[in-house]
Amino acid sequence: MSHTLLAATDFSAPARHALERAALLAQAHPDAQLTLAHIVSRSALDSLRRMLPGDAAALEAQLLAQAENKLQALATNLAAHHGCRIDTVLAQGSALAALVELTETRQTDLLVMGVRGAHFMRELLLGSTTERVLRKSRRPLLAVKQRPHSPYRRILAPVDFSAHAAAAVNAAHAWLPDADIVLLHAFEVELESTFQLAGMSDDQIHAFRIQARDTAQDAMNAFIDTLQVPAHRLTREFVHGPATLRILEHEQAMDADLIVMGKHGQSVMEELLLGSITKHVLTHSSSDVFIAGQA
Incomplete structure (x- = not known):
């Protein structure tokens, strides 16, 4: 390139x-x-x-x-x-x-x-x-x-396994081939709060979380196969909880000097939706932020 x-x-x-x-x-x-x-x-x-x-x-x-x-x-x-x-x-x-x-x-x-x-x-x-x-x-x-x-060395890349996330990671690696990249996926159990209100036991909810993590691991493996990044540059992390909170926590924990985010599309609706996770990270992170989408 x-x-x-x-x-x-x-x-x-x-x-x-x-x-x-x-x-x-x-x-x-x-x-x-x-x-x-x-x-x-x-x-x-x-x-x-x-x-x-x-x-x-x-x-x-x-x-x-x-x-x-x-x-x-x-x-x-x-x-x-x-x-x-x-x-x-x-x-x-x-x-x-x-x-x-x-x-x-x-x-x-x-x-x-x-x-x-x-x-x-x-x-x-x-x-x-x-x-x-x-x-x-x-x-x-x-x-x-x-x-x-100094040059960027520790990159945090929150991923949702989309083509936009892959494009952002690939673009960042093309600029920074010597940097290590942590692929972070934050997962949640669908309807977990509803289950809790309904009185579902902690053990049952924990089982759903394990299932969600296993699904995320399979998706991460498939996602990595699509990347143009050497395997030795990649580390994968899975965290349970809301993405915006977990991303900022992980940024501090690993002392990231760059966060890489995928941008989803160009339509009016997609522009409005940009405001959720990407905008929150762009606004509240301490690190520099690299944002890219599909060409």
């Missing part, structure tokens, strides 16, 4: 972390091409024209030139430090529309974005650009939360 990356920046510190991570990924692949992108808000330019009609053209040109200079300086610094090929693109418009268009027209293999803010602010801020790009773009996305210090 090719290794083209588009890293978006608004020149903030979280965005700088995303650029550093993108450069680290590019450094690991000799054929990689990294593009740094900055989007100048068209609404801001329109406001400038309304407020200062006489000076708007000169100020707009100055603003764009400053942004271009900042972008070029970042590219020069990263290229010198990481020894990778980097170019830049300055676009105008809404961040969402411009980023989606850039990833498609450039056939980007991976879009890299920073996530702003401390944990208690993420839920508010994450929904602005990162989540909306995820919903609209067909390309894999890496949401960077932590300042990068």
Whole structure:
């Protein structure tokens, strides 16, 4: 596969972390091409024209030139430090529309974005650009939360045995062939709470859990057979309980530095359903999050 990356920046510190991570990924692949992108808000330019009609053209040109200079300086610094090929693109418009268009027209293999803010602010801020790009773009996305210090080594991949989950694991391995991947499946017994309310014994419920785990193990074996990942890179884990809770618990227990999630489809209904597990993990995890679906 090719290794083209588009890293978006608004020149903030979280965005700088995303650029550093993108450069680290590019450094690991000799054929990689990294593009740094900055989007100048068209609404801001329109406001400038309304407020200062006489000076708007000169100020707009100055603003764009400053942004271009900042972008070029970042590219020069990263290229010198990481020894990778980097170019830049300055676009105008809404961040969402411009980023989606850039990833498609450039056939980007991976879009890299920073996530702003401390944990208690993420839920508010994450929904602005990162989540909306995820919903609209067909390309894999890496949401960077932590300042990068080294390549990813410990990947947690929650799986539901779907083709989307397999595509995400394969895509992550293609970028990170030296990382170990823990395949985590959280299972529950259908109607377990109803059984408990009906007075079913703990032993009976435990038997149902064992049956559910056995079924999950068979499904995991079949799932692994579909992956393009060497067996020695994979570890399988099964946990009972709600997926969102168990994923975050396992992230902390194994000290994961990346979580890989599958994205399910592009329809309006699927976009709404994205909000359940994937959105929860994207919002509440400490680790960076890699999200991909079927091409």
